[in-house]
Amino acid sequence: MAAIQRARRTHEVTNALYRIDAAGGLAAAEAVDASVASGADPGPLAGVPIVLKDNICQHGQPCTCGSRILEDHVASYDAFSVGRLRTAGAVLVGRANMDEFAMGSSTETCAWGPVRNPWDPDRVPGGSSGGSAAAVAAGAVPLALGSETGGSVRLPAAFCGVVGVKPTWGRVSRRGLVAYASSTDQIAPVARSVTDAALLTEVVAGHDPRDSTSKDRPVDDLQAACRCSIEGLKLGVPREYYGQGLDDGVRGAIASALDSLREQGVELVDISLPSTDLAVACYYVIAPAEASANLARFDGVRYGRRASADTAEEVVRRTRSTGFGTEVKRRILIGTWVLSAGYVDAYYRVAQRVRATITAELDRVLEQVDALITPTAAPTAFRFNERNDPLAMYLTDVYTIPPSLAGLPAISVPCSLCDGLPVGLQVIGRRFDEASCFAIAAAVERARPPLPLPPLWSSP
Ligand code: GLN
Helix, strand or coil, X not given: CHHHHHHHHHXXXXXXXXXXXXXXXXXXXXXXXXXXXXXXXXXXXXXXXXXXXXCECCCCCECCCCCHHHCCXXXXXXXXXXXXXXXXXXXXXXXXXXXXXXXXXXXCCCCCCCCCECCECCECCCCCCHHHHHHHHCCCCCEXXXXXXXXXXXXXXXXXXXXXXXXXXXXXXXXXECCCCCCCCXXXXXXXXXXXXXXXXXXXXXXXXXXXXXXXXXXXXXXXXXXXXXXXXXXXXXXXXXXXXXXXXXXXXXXXXXXXXXXXCCEEEEECCHHHHHXXXXXXXXXXXXXXHHHHHCCCCCCCCCCCCCCHHHHHHXXXXXXXXXXXXXXXXXXXXXXXXXXXXXXXXXXXXXXHHHHHHHHHHHHHCCEEEEECCCCCCCECCCCCCHHHHHHHHCCCHHHHHHCCCEEEEEEEEECCXXXXXXXXXXXXXXXXXXXXXXXXXXXXXXXXXXXXXXXX
């Protein structure tokens, strides 16, 4: 009950949640109590409240993806990771607001209003999983699941001062995650500490025979990894991530985190990833292309709302033109364009080749170093309406997109405050080597002075 009250209190200011499920949460908590009373193992997340981004299917709950077109949609099944959470004893208390269909970097495209940053309610929480990150940062819940396509958990984690994990693509099943760009989509954990994030990642990771892209690989003991020494590791510092456009305060914060890593015995290696500046353009061809195909299913016939009209064609036209917001329409148009007969070679196929180059470059560098250290984002949380120009918004993701295109694991961990706003440091690891990412992120967390609580924190 305390968790529900906290969620309600923080929601009033942050608008982090689409729905608070008090009845479902209390029933789940009582079930955990009963299993403890009967002597059964209640699971590693017994009684821990969690919210899910509103694009992760939870049986019987709304799943709107922050879009009017899915306003009336109720999920008819549990996502794979939701099943894992239930088995682990977690208490699902709400649905977190998000940019519409996970397209955005500020949560300003959410049809249910923007989410506010708990550090400063005049600023964005980052996106698209802004509701998940803001709910954790504000103390509503200790854990949340978000989703990642190009940085949607790492960016809000950085802006809200929490930990965000993008696992290797294929590490966590995507069954039950509403598709945006399937080749980079991921379920992604959010937590207050690196160890909590490791525990949540362990719970949701692993093979799902009903997702053909989920990989059958053993999951490392990630909580143990958080306690490992990082002495002797070689960490790459890619100079393209420290160039023009990086906020001076962020640069200073990352530099002192790098010093503290050096003091813990790592070797820092200056490296170059020359294709980095192609990543945003490449992503904004591939992601809209996949989105235009994935979102074709929202036609007013199968899911959500349906506009009334005389002909089937008109139903589809009206449903889509009134149901989707501006940014989603823009992406569908771009995607349809780059896949159309006359342009597919000029845009989509070229972007695929660029993606292969970026991936090969990252894989090659990661043969020489154990992981890469970069800022998660060039700025700290910006003000509402500050990035009205879509291109300016797209560029917010310049540091998070390359590992997304390459399918590599990455973590954003808070490293300090700059003018009262959190700064995130990104660790990018080798494919399926989440363990090293957690070890390094935990070392960053150990070395920094404890962060104060955000002004909108709600204590029990
Ligand atoms: N901001 C990026 C986009 O709008 C990434 C979003 C995401 O990771 N879902 O596509």
